[in-house]
Amino acid sequence: MIRTGFRPTLRLTEFQLLISPGLLAIVGLLMIFLVPRGLVRWTWGDIWVSLAFAGLALAISITFGLRGFRGDQVLLPITATLAVIGLLMIQRLHPDLARLDDGYAALAQRQLLYLGAGTAILWAIVMFAGPLRFMTLLRRYKYTWLLLSLALQGATFFFGTEINGARLWITLGPVQIQPSEIVKVTLAVFLAGYLDEKRELIGSSWRVGPLSLPPLPYLVPMGMMWAACLLTLVVLNDLGSALLFFGIFLVMLYVASGRAFYILFGLASFAVACWVAWLAFARILIRVQNWLDPWQDPLDTGYQQVQSDYALASGGLLGTGFGLGRPTLIPEVHTDFIFSAIGEELGLLGSLAILGLYFLLVMRGFAIALRAQDGFVRLLAAGLSAIIGIQTIIIIGGVIRLIPLTGITLPFISYGGSSLLTNFAIVGLLLHMSNLPRRA
Amino acid sequence: MPTVLRSVAFVLAFSLIAFGLGTGDSVSDARWLALLGTAWVLLLVATRVRLPAALPSFNRSLVRTALVLATVFAVVSAQLVRIQIVQSEATVNRSATAPNGDVVxxxxxxxxxxxxxxxxxxxxxxxxxxxxxxxxxxxxxxxxxxxxxxxxxxxxxxxxxxxxxxxxxxxxxxxxxxxxxxxxxxxxxxxxxxxxxxxxxTLDAELQQTAHDLLGGRNGAVVVTDVETGAILVFASNPNFDPNALFTSTPPENEEASAYWEELNAAPDSPLLLRANLGRYTPGSTFKTVTAAVAIDEGFAAPDDVYEDDGDIDIEGRVLVENNRPDPTRTEWTLAEGLAWSLNVVFAQIGLEIGPTVMWEYGERFGFGSDIPFDLPVAGSQMAGSREFLDSLNALADTAFGQGELLVTPLHMAMLTATYVNDGQMMRPYLVQSVETQAGETIRSTEPEVWRQPISAETASTVEALMVNAVENGSVQAATVPGYVVGGKTGTAETGGDDPHSWFIGFIGDPEPRYAVAVVLEATEGGQAGAVGIGRDMLAATITSCRPD
Incomplete structure (x- = not known):
């Protein structure tokens, strides 16, 4: 049964949960402006940003209720909390970064713009996806999404702008977009459609002598994905996206097929390929070196990682407090290394709390997948949640030197338009899917 | 997976992480990563719960994925604890050298x-x-x-x-x-x-100023100590440095400070090497007090024992010429006269009498070769480069009158001097009298403490009398301070090429000795007169300014 018509509902849980990120935004921004300067006086002008964001979040919740939206009530508060922390961090880094480089002069304003646009996308998806039969569109044109993914990655290769040795951006007039951020969503949409369609083949397998090989519909995309991810790594030097894409693929394949063997085989073969790449390419060797011991070359290749280590270590348990650390000593602190800034200023308690929020977000997404009736929706919900989880692990793991560092954004927190817009779109899609008919 | 196996895996994973967190010296050393990897695999085993058979395949895989994700988040948290808590202090203070030599x-x-x-x-x-x-x-x-x-x-x-x-x-x-x-x-x-x-x-800024006035820019050191407590009242060194010029609070000031630093390090007379505690000099004849103390303490000699000194002595074919006899016609001198007139031939004989073993042993008792406990690092004094050096008779004789391979710091000489007048007790020297909070609450107060007792009280008072005799009747009469009892001994450190360094050690009392001084003046043309003058004036200034409490 598909609900139609507007039957307003009370989204009290969501509304209540949104109060804490709202207060966090206001108090946090006051701290950022007042504490480092030793001021106690403030004006509404200092915190209009936070008031606007808190108001926006509450307004969204209310319009959802008025619209009769009966979906998940926890996703939006978690997303809002993460976004607020990102907003505060960028507001806090902005003056310091702007002093270092004129290029950062509009950093905070741009981030606000992206945040507003992201929120708008989330809102629009939830409000209008139903009437537009969004899920049907997504499912029906799955090969279009595949082509779009390939085209975007191809365009990055041919027309991409190389920054810091990695080709991740396409410049379109005044804006730079990061195609891999879009591709991660279109890829998940394609895989959900494809794997759902081939679902019946799960039981079958090929027998070659004693070996039991996956059926062709799994084997072919597996090989293609494997090759595409390796190309991303080698040609674009984008280890982060390669890992992310392959991770999404493996999770969705496993969820669809239920066969751990495919995953282990996929992981092992990708690991071998990475190892070969490590031997073959000096820049990957440097990455590994910086992961294991950046102190060998603390001024050149290891500089960023060493500074990040200093920042995280000086945070300790409680952190220095907002605005009282020196995270801007780390190059690219507002994107790849924003987690180090959080670690320094909010301490272990803050960094663990944020980790916990991401975990909750993913689990909530999985819960939506579990409850969904439709096979495509289930796979898509699982895939989109996995994107957030895997991306978080890849970048945080890299920053804290658990795995080699990769240039990828921390969802909702890092500076960057493409990243914010797509991650908000993911949450919008998850919210929409949570409101679809459920399994009994 | 059986519950027992899962529990064991969980406990094992937890112990591995706990053990790994506490060990290792770097945030991501290979051992820790290996431990963490193993712990992760164990966690995967631990979370492999039995799922109801009725659960659809999709739900089953999703629950498994969620559990795997949970283990990964747990591993990330463990690494966060390591980087932010366990390794925090070490990382914050860590420095490294870049390939180009810059220190980060x-x-x-x-x-x-x-x-x-x-x-x-x-x-x-x-x-x-x-x-x-x-x-x-x-x-x-x-x-x-x-x-x-x-x-x-x-x-x-x-x-x-x-x-x-x-x-x-x-x-x-x-x-x-x-x-x-x-x-x-x-x-x-x-x-x-x-x-x-x-x-x-314990430092007295006024007396410290006096010491600098007396040194007048010449390189050297003056140390004054309270003989009963070991408290240091004067700790003057030339050359020295201006710490104001090395303090900076903003990066723009750093340039000037670095220039000053370079200058200090390039200066040939090493201003950062404070002479009082870090300068090692040959003690010259001031060491005769030690030789006398050893001989008397071991019963080899008494102040009235007579030694022959007719102007030279032949030790294994090397002729040692005596220049210090006040009366060239006299050939017999007592130990007391030997010290008063600083007769090398007399002390060479005493040294040979003592022998290398006893000499070395007393050296250790007096603190040669030991780290002197002090509020600042003290360069180690040495009796000789090695014990074997003293086995040569000539080396032993040279050592006995203060040459050979002897090296001492001014601080150590002041401590030795104080030992003679403090019943043979060598006090632990100190500069910090007390540590106090800004609220005025005393946290810690230094109690005087005997570091060593190298010689008996009787020996000590005998040496004290010998030094008083040297000032009253011998070659150190320039050290006399009217109205007070003063004992002293001069010394000249032959340095090979340059002008010799000159020494004075002494004490002052009214009549019980209360302050001891050690003065060294580097490469002084005027000989010992400079050091004696500084020592005398320093002792006089100290005793007049520091009335008994």
Whole structure:
């Protein structure tokens, strides 16, 4: 049964949960402006940003209720909390970064713009996806999404702008977009459609002598994905996206097929390929070196990682407090290394709390997948949640030197338009899917 | 998976992480990563729960994925604990050398130090030696008195760290030691400046100034100690440095400070090497007091024992010429006269009588070859480069009158002198009288303490009398201070090519000796007169300014 018509509902849980990120935004921004300067006086002008964001979040919740939206009530508060922390961090880094480089002069304003646009996308998806039969569109044109993914990655290769040795951006007039951020969503949409369609083949397998090989519909995309991810790594030097894409693929394949063997085989073969790449390419060797011991070359290749280590270590348990650390000593602190800034200023308690929020977000997404009736929706919900989880692990793991560092954004927190817009779109899609008919 | 196996895997994973967290020396050393990887695999086993058979395949895989994700988040959390808590101190203070030789350190350290209201250092009368003043968002270190400043050392948070008392007492001065831990925690939480505790020194700024006036820019050192306690009243060294010029609180000041630093390090006479505690000199004839003490303490000789000195002595074919006899026609001299007139031939014979074994043993008792416990690092004194050196008769004879391979610091000579007049007790020297919070609460107070007793009280008083005799009847009459009992001994350290260094050690009392002095003047043309004059005036100034408490 598909609900139609507007039957307003009370989204009290969501509304209540949104109060804490709202207060966090206001108090946090006051701290950022007042504490480092030793001021106690403030004006509404200092915190209009936070008031606007808190108001926006509450307004969204209310319009959802008025619209009769009966979906998940926890996703939006978690997303809002993460976004607020990102907003505060960028507001806090902005003056310091702007002093270092004129290029950062509009950093905070741009981030606000992206945040507003992201929120708008989330809102629009939830409000209008139903009437537009969004899920049907997504499912029906799955090969279009595949082509779009390939085209975007191809365009990055041919027309991409190389920054810091990695080709991740396409410049379109005044804006730079990061195609891999879009591709991660279109890829998940394609895989959900494809794997759902081939679902019946799960039981079958090929027998070659004693070996039991996956059926062709799994084997072919597996090989293609494997090759595409390796190309991303080698040609674009984008280890982060390669890992992310392959991770999404493996999770969705496993969820669809239920066969751990495919995953282990996929992981092992990708690991071998990475190892070969490590031997073959000096820049990957440097990455590994910086992961294991950046102190060998603390001024050149290891500089960023060493500074990040200093920042995280000086945070300790409680952190220095907002605005009282020196995270801007780390190059690219507002994107790849924003987690180090959080670690320094909010301490272990803050960094663990944020980790916990991401975990909750993913689990909530999985819960939506579990409850969904439709096979495509289930796979898509699982895939989109996995994107957030895997991306978080890849970048945080890299920053804290658990795995080699990769240039990828921390969802909702890092500076960057493409990243914010797509991650908000993911949450919008998850919210929409949570409101679809459920399994009994 | 059976529940038992899962529980074991969980406990094992937890223990591995706990063990790994506590060990290893780097955030991501290979061992820790291997441990963590193993723990992760164990966690995967531990979370492999039995799922109801009725669960659809899709749900089953999704639950498994969620559990795997949970283990990964657990591993990430463990690494966060390691980087932010366990390895925090080590990483914050870690420095590394780049391939081009530049040293990289945590840029936060300097500013963290500057945010601390560093404890102040005062002389015995409460004069500021190292002060703390409020600057623009930071605390500025000042050293108002050039005569005492370098005794505090330097404090250069942005560039060169700490040195001297600033280094020895860094924990106290930054408030890490001595303060209430709860207050520290509260200050940290509320971002209030940490308050260091203050040091009250035994140093007397006025006497220190006198010492510098007497040195008059010549290289050398003056140390004055209270013989009964070991408290250091004067600790003057030339050359020295201006710690004000090494303190910086903002990067623009660093250039000038670095230039001064380069200059200090390039200077041929090494101003950072404070002569009083770090300068090692040949003691020359001042060491005859030690030789006399050893001979008397071991019963080899008494003050009235007579030795033959007819102007030279032949030791294994080497002729040692005597220049110091006041009367060239006399050939027989007592030990007392030998010390009073500094007769090398007499002391050569005494040294040979003592023999290498006893000589070396007494050297160890007097602190040669030991680290002298003090508030500043002290260069080690040596009787000889090795024990075997003394096996040569000529070497033994040379050592007995203060040459050979002997090396001593002025501080050590002052301590030796004080030992003679303090019943043979060698006191532990100290500069810091007490450590006090800014609220005036005394945290720690230095109690005088006997470091060693190298000789008996009787021997000590005999040597004391010999030194008084040297001033009253011998060659050190220039050291006389009317109205007081003064004992002393001069020395000349042959340095090979340049002009010799000259020494004076002595004590003053009214009549019980109370202060001992050691003076060394580098490469002085005028001979011993300079050192004796400084010593005498220093002793006179000390006893007149420091009335008994």
């Amino acid at each position: 350190a945590n840029p936060r350290l300097g500013n963290r130090d500057l945010a601390v209201r560093r404890g102040e250092i005062f002389d015995r009368a409460g004069n500021v030696i190292a002060g703390t003043e409020r600057g623009d968002g930071v605390w500025i270190r000042t050293y108002p008195d050039p005569a005492t400043s370098y005794v505090a050392g330097y404090y250069s948070p942005l560039l060169y760290g700490t040195f001297g008392l600033e280094a020895t007492y860094d924990e106290e001065l930054t408030g890490q030691a001595g303060n209430n831990p709860f207050l520290r925690w509260r200050n940290e939480l509320l971002h209030r400046p940490q308050q260091g505790v203050d040091l009250n020194l």
